[in-house]
Amino acid sequence: MAIPDAFITGLPKAELHLHIEGSLEPEQMFDFARRNRIQIPFASVEELRAAYKFSQLQDFLDIYYRGADVLRTEADFHDLALAYFERAHADGVVHAEIFFDPQTHTDRGLPFQVVADGLLAGMTSAEARYGVTSSLILCFLRHLDEAAAFTTLQAAEPWLDRIAGVGLDSSEVGHPPSKFARVFAAAGSEGLKRVAHAGEEGPPEYVVEALDLLKIDRLDHGNRALESPELVTRLARNGMALTVCPLSNLKLCVVGDAADHPIPIMLKQGLRATINSDDPAYFGGYVADNYRAVAPYLEREDLITLARNSFLGSFLPDAAVTRHLSAIDAFAG
Ligand code: ADE
Ligand code: ZN
Numbered sequence: 044m045a046i047p048d049a050f051i052t053g054l055p056k057a058e059l060h061l062h063i064e065g066s067l068e069p070e071q072m073f074d075f076a077r078r079n080r081i082q083i084p085f086a087s088v089e090e091l092r093a094a095y096k097f098s099q100l101q102d103f104l105d106i107y108y109r110g111a112d113v114l115r116t117e118a119d120f121h122d123l124a125l126a127y128f129e130r131a132h133a134d135g136v137v138h139a140e141i142f143f144d145p146q147t148h149t150d151r152g153l154p155f156q157v158v159a160d161g162l163l164a165g166m167t168s169a170e171a172r173y174g175v176t177s178s179l180i181l182c183f184l185r186h187l188d189e190a191a192a193f194t195t196l197q198a199a200e201p202w203l204d205r206i207a208g209v210g211l212d213s214s215e216v217g218h219p220p221s222k223f224a225r226v227f228a229a230a231g232s233e234g235l236k237r238v239a240h241a242g243e244e245g246p247p248e249y250v251v252e253a254l255d256l257l258k259i260d261r262l263d264h265g266n267r268a269l270e271s272p273e274l275v276t277r278l279a280r281n282g283m284a285l286t287v288c289p290l291s292n293l294k295l296c297v298v299g300d301a302a303d304h305p306i307p308i309m310l311k312q313g314l315r316a317t318i319n320s321d322d323p324a325y326f327g328g329y330v331a332d333n334y335r336a337v338a339p340y341l342e343r344e345d346l347i348t349l350a351r352n353s354f355l356g357s358f359l360p361d362a363a364v365t366r367h368l369s370a371i372d373a374f375a376g
Contacts, residue, residue, distance in 0.1 A: 046343055051334045054346060055370045057138040057353035058131060058319050058330050060263055060286035062182075062212065063120075063162060064111045064144055065322025066127040075113035083113065095325050100244050100295050101214055103325060111147050120161025121168065128169030128177070130323070134331035137367065139177045140358060141166075142210055145195050146184045155198040163205055178207035178358065180238060183226065185211050185218035192226040196233075207358050208236030210263065211253075215245040220252040227257040236260045236358050238286075242267035243297060247274050254283075261286060261356055266297055269305055269312075279313040284356025289336045290328050291321035306337045310345055317353045347375050 243264035
């Protein structure tokens with residue numbers, strides 16, 4: 044029997060894999076371009092949306108980095124974050140740990156402060172307005188070098204008490220986790236959590252490097268870990284959370300069809316899989332849309348497990364996790 048949509052949206056959930064720059068909707072891109080007096084090379088929202096056709100990760104990244112150029116002021120980052128939280132709240136998200144890519148902005152001349160203070164202000168507004176709690180994860184762009192990552196970590200120093208962790212994103216193949224072992228070690232010694240995109244397009248060996256060399260606390264995507272039974276056993280045994288993004292996987296041709304999405308297999312193999320939206324403005328939907336995409340291939344119990352996993356895999360304190368798990372029990376009965 045089909046799972047009612049109200050069950051999907053009403054289920055209390057955390058979002059653990061969301062690039063805030065990837066929540067920039069085409070309408071908002073035009074608004075920001077107008078208020079910052081920037082020309083964008085598209086005549087309309089429809090024309091822009093029509094350009095969102097990707098056959099691999101790099102096709103998307105090229106357009107995503109160009110889109111971020113309309114973000115110029117603290118108010119832009121505040122408004123971007125608040126707009127995301129409005130949508131997330133409507134989807135039943137009660138906590139979000141959001142990625143940001145400081146180098147995308149500092150490399151075009153924006154101070155780190157503009158980005159960080161704007162986002163933090165948006166997160167504060169969202170908590171006051173919607174009751175959604177959140178934290179920030181600073182991602183290093185892996186197509187850039189180790190020295191640039193260290194410079195970014197240094198720029199973040201005054202904000203480290205308000206940043207939960209570091210991550211690794213951008214073009215995966217050719218940029219293995221090993222390239223960032225030292226900067227992740229430095230982040231770890233600052234008390235930051237560590238996460239990394241691995242096994243999205245890259246091989247299972249990159250996931251092993253992320254575990255062994257980056258000492259990750261959570262794995263972003265991880266789809267290709269399924270190619271290695273030993274790795275699956277290791278991830279399951281360690282209770283490693285995987286932040287899986289079904290619509291992203293479809294849009295970037297990591298998976299050909301929703302019916303072939305590995306989330307049911309991941310759950311059967313005992314992996315702590317979670318459902319997330321990655322870059323919702325580019326991939327066709329927010330977190331509930333991602334649950335909807337795979338719900339036809341899952342049982343009601345599986346959706347509850349996915350929501351539970353989102354809190355178990357979060358960086359929230361134990362007491363908050365317990366409270367959220369009780370809320371799921373109360374909702375699902
Ligand atoms: N940056 C934003 N979205 C990403 C993704 N899905 N993979 C790698 N880098 C990203
Ligand atoms: Zn991502």
